[in-house]
Amino acid sequence: MARLAPDASEALRLAARAHHVRRWAIARSDYPEGRVAYHRWRRALQHLHADTVAEILTTEGYEQAMIERVRGLVLKRGLGKEPEVQVLEDALCLVFLETQLHDLSERYDADKIVDILRKSLRKMSAAGIACAGEIPLAESDAALLQRAAELEQGE
Numbered sequence: 001m002a003r004l005a006p007d008a009s010e011a012l013r014l015a016a017r018a019h020h021v022r023r024w025a026i027a028r029s030d031y032p033e034g035r036v037a038y039h040r041w042r043r044a045l046q047h048l049h050a051d052t053v054a055e056i057l058t059t060e061g062y063e064q065a066m067i068e069r070v071r072g073l074v075l076k077r078g079l080g081k082e083p084e085v086q087v088l089e090d091a092l093c094l095v096f097l098e099t100q101l102h103d104l105s106e107r108y109d110a111d112k113i114v115d116i117l118r119k120s121l122r123k124m125s126a127a128g129i130a131c132a133g134e135i136p137l138a139e140s141d142a143a144l145l146q147r148a149a150e151l152e153q154g155e
């Protein structure tokens with residue numbers, strides 16, 4: 001986040017910190033396998049995060065307008081149109097690359113990982129993609145990211 005938006009608003013900074021608050025409260029295993037169930041799980045988490053941060057901010061005395069702004073960012077309202085939502089999405093994708101890609105690439109075959117990376121790249125801005133190139137990745141992970149980027153450019 002600091003690399004993407006060093007002068008980020010307070011709302012954006014709060015949303016970035018709250019994005020995974022209490023993530024452990026809804027286990028992926030509570031939902032069946034498959035894409036539809038995965039998306040239902042992710043939406044449930046988004047609402048949990050948004051509701052939790054709203055409760056915290058209310059307790060801390062934040063104004064309702066700020067609380068709603070943070071909720072909207074956490075819920076990714078306006079993705080693709082709203083610049084701060086895009087910065088948050090870029091930051092989340094970068095965290096995925098930096099902290100989760102390697103473990104995931106050990107569990108799934110290369111084609112599955114490339115598909116996941118392509119979906120991530122589609123959600124990212126040019127600035128976010130440029131930052132992705134600066135992340136130190138294992139050679140095998142960097143090769144998968146490069147393959148995904150080349151496939152995206154080819155379409």
